[in-house]
Amino acid sequence: TSTNGIKTSKYNPFTFLPLNLFEQFQRIANAYFLFLLVLQVIPQISSLSWFTTVVPLVLVLTVTAAKDATDDLVSKPVPPLQTFNLNNLFPVLRLRSEKWMDVQVGDIIKLENNQFVTADLLLLSSSEPLNLVYIETAELDGETNLKVRQALTVTGDLGEDVEKLADFNGERFRMEEDVTHFLFLFFGFAGPETKLMQNCGKSTFKRTSIDRLMNVLVLCIFGFLAFMCVILAIGNCLWELKAGSQFTVFLPRQDGNSAGFSAFLTFWSYVIILNTVVPISLYVSVEIIRLGNSFYIDWDRKMYHPRNDTPAEARTTTLNEELGQIKYVFSDKTGTLTQNIMTFNKCSINGKSYGDVFDYAGQRLDITEHTDPVDFSFNPLADPRFVFHDHALVEAVKLENPEVHAFFRLLALCHTVMAEEKKEGELSYQAQSPDEGALVTAARNFGFVFRSRTPDSVSIVEMGEQRRYELLAILDFNNVRKRMSVIVRSPEGKLRLYCKGADTIVYERLHQSCGKLMDVTTEHMNEFAGEGLRTLALAYRDLDQEYFSQWKQRHHEVSTSLDDRDGRLDELYEEIETDLQLLGATAIEDKLQDGVPQTIEQLAKADIKVWVLTGDKQETAENIGYSCNLLREEMNEVFVLSGNSPEDVRRELRSEHVGTEQEGCGRPSSPPGKRGKVLPDEAVNGEYGLVVNGHSLGYPLERSMELDFLRTACMCKAVICCRVTPLQKAQVVELVEEYKQAVTLAIGDGANDVSMIKAAHIGVGISGQEGMQAVLSSDYSFAQFRFLQRLLLVHGRWSYLRMCKFLRYFFYKNFTFTFVHFWYAFFCGFSAQTVYDEWFITLYNLVYTALPVLGMSLFDQDVNDKWSFQHPELYLPGQLNLYFSKKAFFKCALHSCYSSLVLFFIPYAAMHDTVRADGKDVADYQSFALLTQTCLLFTVTIQLGLEMSYWTAVNTLFVVGSLVMYFAVTFTMYSNGMFLALPSAFPFVGTARNSLNQPNIWLTILLTSILCVLPVVTCRFLFIQLCPTINDKVRQAKTKDPPLPRRARIRRTSSRRSGYAFSHAQGYGDLVTSGRFLRRPAPSRSSGLAHAGRSTTSFSPMGRSAGYSPTGRPQNAKVQDVEVTSLQMYRSVRDPAL
């Protein structure tokens, strides 16, 4: 029988060794060393002892295996499955407690309040009215708000009747945690088939561009190795023909070996000797460095968010240096740029603006944490989290200013919020959108407390006095109307219509008498909008009973009619919402996360392009674009792409091209679809922004137009795509990846960002909230968007720098090491004689040079973090791949070539025919080997010192320690004791003592090392003087402390008028007023489950200022990106195809 257990680990203790070894040997480098090992055991070929390969290979395999094992142990924290008990209702009509892992598909389950759910379920019935359940899907998609799910009438009516439920034969549905008392569920998918597992299924293995480059380089190196070996083999052949054949007297030669055969053997012998050009320890070292740099990210206090105790986390340890090369950042909006907290900040009531704080001189003060908040203690029902600073408004309320009272009464009545009062006086609201919640909470604090509602009444506490308003009609919000109204009868019997909506819409419907008030209010609203606040205009109208009864009658007729009901309803609403009296306006702040504008400014300075991809409306998105500094007033133009057909979009794209005054702006004549084509960056005069609408975005993402689109988009400083689906998010990212040879980063917090996070080279998840989905599929996670600048500008830059320095130096030291063999070949009859002692060859990479270079790659920083922030331009070299490229690699090789020539020929010439000071031999092979290897080690160490720009004590310890280690190991291996123990393993006995006490040996070492380094110093110095890079300049300047960054508050003087505060879907007016289910046709959405990755929110809790989430988690809740209500969504799920 199949089990529901989900398995995410790769190994078990028994399979680990074979599986891991198998995997490791699939790596080309490891396989190559295995091959070398085979070569080395062939006596005719073996030019080195077996241990020279075995020791490094074993070490590398061990380190990698250890890392793999730990990775496997800690990988993928999937929600635990086995630990929860639940009541499992079997078709045999018994309720039984089961573990989740034992539940089978087809079981019917009874869940109780606050139980976890780990499978896809279909809701059958619930204890709540209307068979509603509230579920939280945080574990699935990161959204903390409660979502409404409703059972079908058919099943809902079955209630708790177990027998009937057992007869049920239906479809499936996905459920999560509920706050309902109990519910019955039908068990749909289990185990690996759950949506969760299907969704997080295949994450592609990400590689960095350096990785890819390294693979190419390693192939090149293989080619080069073969080339060198061929040359040496040819040399051997010639030598054999010319000299060797005569030298046979003294050489141990078997008969019948032709020169050709000898050359063949020599080729393989040299493959063994020169193998160090393909450094086996490279990969391991790279992994260690990345791991180290990942730890720095985990450890960084400046990326730790104390409010929810969340440190940054590098979830992938293989992508670090790519963080230093980001060119495009794709960001989600809600929860990433914004906190999804709406705060009631300001308002304008009857021509008077409230919300600003003035000092005695009448100067406007900035509101800081120290500004005195308004004391709401007069109101026992006030929400303590609500903060307001303008005392004038409270005074006005207390003075019973009628307009102010009407204003707040409207806010308390005109909404679709649900109130829950678990204990007396402890209210919590469930609002459909955070804006609405903010308004109702504001009214609550100012003494107009929305207490409860029934389908036909609303109870509020007005200045301590309980009043019940009869709710006669809700004229609900929708996207066309952009307003909502309620018609209520006050306890006194007065009929009144309250309306709130977008200013333009409301203004059209005002009574002429409001003209003057309109002007003042408009001015205020402009002011609010300039500060990036969202505004709503509020108005009311007194109705007379007769007119209303008549209207109500018609309303009833229309509601029950069958054809074009919605259209006719709208007309009817239109009719009654006229001659309104303006009350004022509210201003709600869609709170940005801390430091977002500054971060975006910094990223822009670092030439990182930020694209915002959001599910929000164009207007909202644009607004946020302005308020977070992405779009700016001073931009030459902000294009809007909102065509509804391919032709429109194409025309819009074309016209924008003209707008950018591209000279010779040739059409992309090359047929698009040519894969691998790279679109070059184009020079643009002026700054442009681009706003793309979701339905238009579909067209440019098609093959025929994507180049046009990309060209336009990339010429713009900022791009905002609104109303995009998760799939489109990923498509946009892929489009940029495909045509721009640029590194992309996607940052988001919700399940709708997962596709984008997976598609981008680097995915970043905003963590610290309940949601795990984005974080689970991300490579890095942290709590705040502003940490992105530290991740990129500091950690990324350092990682890139360190990795590049490491690679350059590593190749340098290995090439230098190896090339000396090549030169020596010309003096030893191409006989594959090594220049160095075999032990030195074994230990060179592992012991003598490993730690210094690791130290450099773990500690180096050209400039510290403060300077990195001060000069975001420092980030540019990474984007341009300047520090490690094919060119840089080639330079390394040339440098090595020079060094190796010096390293061979200086000792050669210095030792030629010379003797010790006592006349004895010092030009023998062993002394020469010792001399050359010592020269080499000094040279590469000094070179390392030149590379290192940040000498910590650890670095000094490593460098000096390695040199000391070299001499210690050398003297030990060349000691009498070692030789006596194993004569054939340590034949170099005495060499160190006999040659290193000679002054001319040391003079040779000095000469060689200095000669290797001098040209480098000269070149660098001259380059710094003649064409200094930005790094040189900053390094030069950094001897002083960086000037403190100005933390000037960004004041926008915007003339833009923001949109209305509703950003949400069709309202819940119907649900509120109806006692029965909705009977609206389901919208033609393809499939509910297919969209389930997107949020389908209904009631979302609000933020801190008005936080009343039933789960007590007020922050960063998520607004819905999609306009399908959960009820509609639910209907669409009933697609029988499922």
Added chain:
Amino acid sequence: MAKQAPDFANRPDNTAFTQQRLPAWQPMLSAGIVIPGFVLIGLAFIGIGVALLVTSQSIQVFEMDYTGVGNNHPCFHCSDPKPKPCVCKLNFTIDFFLKGPVFFYYGLSNYFQNYRKYSVSKDDDQLSGNLKNFESPSDTCSPYQRDNNKPIVPCGSIANSMFNDTFKLYQNVNATMKPVNFDGKGIAWWTDYNIKYRNPDTTPLRNAFNNTVKPIFWPVPAYELDPKDPANNGFINQNFLVWMRTAALPDFRKLYARINDPPYAEGLPAGSYMLEIQYNYPVLAFGGTKKVVFSNVSWMGGKNDFLGIAYLVIGTLCVLMSIVMLIVYAKFKFPEED
């Protein structure tokens, strides 16, 4: 303003290491360091170079080729490998006082002691006196491992190809040949004849060589290499040790003897000499040459002008470069403030 801090369980440690704030020295290639550095290095190198060159110039070397190429060369008759043994006498005149102690070297050229298969063709265990390896020499010695199924001791190419010319030097004093004593000891490394090469403990030494054969090219077995001094036989014969310390490069010289017996310990006076060579070792076959060298030494070893010249050249270049840098620095002075 913060609410009651929850507990910061996950807060990273605030250490200089985790926050990457380790104190560090951050050197830069600034003009203030580089230019004076170059001048200093340059001057130091010029000083060292002068000292080395002067020392090297003071070393006296006298060398003669005796390969025997050319009809009129006294060793010509010996260059044909057939008649053996062959003795040739080389008369020469030293027209300066060759200050002692004088070292006598033989030199070979185009001789690839560093050829890999040659240089590994020995058995270190056998040479350190391990009797087990007398019976069965290591495979590395192949093809000089066994001769007629008997183990060769010492086995291998290096030993087999041991240089076996012998030299005797006479000073021609008033037409009488006055022998100049060669001291064939103290020419090998102390570690070689005390640690690395040891005879088996067997006494007499020859017993250890029972059931073994001498290397094919050798006229005498190892235990009879020095008939005069029984202690200089077997694997610790110093000429053998010198030969076994294979040369790094194809042209090499090896110490044959020291001249440290009075009256020549002070040096070889100017005058005419005669070198009697027992010419055994064939080199013409592979285009090699043989030579003998009389030389004295200094603190820096044998004569080698290269090191001194290299130091001088590089020192000069350093000074020149520092001037160039100074000019560049003065002209294109990199703006200190941005």
